[in-house]
Amino acid sequence: MNKVILLNKRPVGKPTADDFKFIEEELPVAMNGQVLLKTLYVSVDPYLRGRMSSAKSYIPPFNLNEPIQSGIVAEVIESKNPDFKVGDHVSGILSWKELQVSDGNGLMKVNSSAIPLSAYLGILGLTGLTAYLGLMEIGKPKAGETLVVSGAAGAVGSVVGQIGKILGCRVIGLAGSDEKTKMLTSKFGFDVAINYKTTTDMQSAIATAAPNGVDIYFDNVGGEISDAVLANVNQLARVPVCGAISVYNETEVPMGPRIQTTLVKSSILMQGFVVSNYAAKFPEAIKQLSIWLQEGKLTYTETIVHGFDQIPQAFIDLFEGKNEGKMVVKI
Ligand code: NAP
Numbered sequence: 001m002n003k004v005i006l007l008n009k010r011p012v013g014k015p016t017a018d019d020f021k022f023i024e025e026e027l028p029v030a031m032n033g034q035v036l037l038k039t040l041y042v043s044v045d046p047y048l049r050g051r052m053s054s055a056k057s058y059i060p061p062f063n064l065n066e067p068i069q070s071g072i073v074a075e076v077i078e079s080k081n082p083d084f085k086v087g088d089h090v091s092g093i094l095s096w097k098e099l100q101v102s103d104g105n106g107l108m109k110v111n112s113s114a115i116p117l118s119a120y121l122g123i124l125g126l127t128g129l130t131a132y133l134g135l136m137e138i139g140k141p142k143a144g145e146t147l148v149v150s151g152a153a154g155a156v157g158s159v160v161g162q163i164g165k166i167l168g169c170r171v172i173g174l175a176g177s178d179e180k181t182k183m184l185t186s187k188f189g190f191d192v193a194i195n196y197k198t199t200t201d202m203q204s205a206i207a208t209a210a211p212n213g214v215d216i217y218f219d220n221v222g223g224e225i226s227d228a229v230l231a232n233v234n235q236l237a238r239v240p241v242c243g244a245i246s247v248y249n250e251t252e253v254p255m256g257p258r259i260q261t262t263l264v265k266s267s268i269l270m271q272g273f274v275v276s277n278y279a280a281k282f283p284e285a286i287k288q289l290s291i292w293l294q295e296g297k298l299t300y301t302e303t304i305v306h307g308f309d310q311i312p313q314a315f316i317d318l319f320e321g322k323n324e325g326k327m328v329v330k331i
Contacts (some may be wrong), residue, residue, distance in 0.1 A: 143168030151220030
């Protein structure tokens with residue numbers, strides 16, 4: 001039998017184990033034109049929380065009692081499609097199933113000889129692309145500028161900060177534990193890292209860390225952390241708004257300061273984005289990220305959780321900050 005994870009209920013507030021349902025189905029069979037895939041690595045991502053709710057967004061919600069989907073790296077174990085052979089590794093948006101069939105649409109072949117397969121869900125996958133394209137296309141960093149990154153010890157944030165350093169910025173990271181802030185300065189080369197959970201006055205902590213003010217704020221979290229950063233931005237600052245994980249589980253979105261006057265007074269560009277806006281630039285972004293990886297200028301970390309049954313809990317743990325770098329489940 002084949003294990004599958006379905007959306008059982010739409011979460012109210014923080015997702016819980018009850019929101020997911022494990023079932024077993026007959027083993028899938030590949031028909032002509034299809035491949036049979038064995039799941040190897042599953043990406044769990046904060047944006048899946050949005051797809052679990054019924055609210056209209058840039059991507060359709062998951063249906064109740066249907067499999068959840070996310071980025072997956074899989075192995076072709078049977079092929080009736082001439083474009084794939086047994087033993088190929090592929091990545092794509094696939095279902096939370098141990099085995100599944102695909103007609104090959106949307107699958108990308110990946111190669112484990114240069115980098116571990118899990119990296120195609122992180123640094124060389126959507127989170128690496130999000131970091132690179134959000135920063136380059138909206139943040140437009142210049143040497144000597146100050147870049148602040150929230151969610152800095154996570155999959156996107158840790159890459160954003162390192163790219164900022166490669167391009168000559170002063171980089172300040174905000175994260176939720178002392179282990180994480182230490183990792184940001186020692187492993188990823190951030191100039192300063194601030195633990196937002198133990199700092200009582202974030203606005204002054206950022207002012208101290210950024211004596212010349214903030215030129216770019218790469219926002220992964222929203223909420224009060226972002227209010228504190230925005231109080232420190234310079235004229236013509238750029239604010240790529242990548243995510244707002246601090247409010248994803250709120251049943252009523254909390255009210256913050258009204259920021260229009262800040263935006264006007266300092267001529268700030270604040271722009272939300274989804275990485276797919278820049279799909280045409282994915283090849284050039286992957287090329288640049290790969291070069292930096294090979295040159296040793298860029299590195300990454302992963303939190304690898306083991307076992308198909310652990311996928312929902314790994315997802316829930318993102319909201320507790322239990323990951324460093326990319327959270328991936330190895331099957
Ligand atoms: P991640 O940062 O690896 O994991 C989530 C992290 O968020 C946790 O480790 C935790 O770190 C932090 N967090 C959780 N609850 C928080 C809260 N209430 N306040 C502040 N921080 C909190 O996840 P990721 O995949 O790299 O995603 C980061 C952000 O980018 C998310 O908002 C996500 O939705 C967004 N994103 C956007 C796009 C796009 O196309 N726009 C693509 C990918 C991701 P701490 O321990 O530091 O709290």
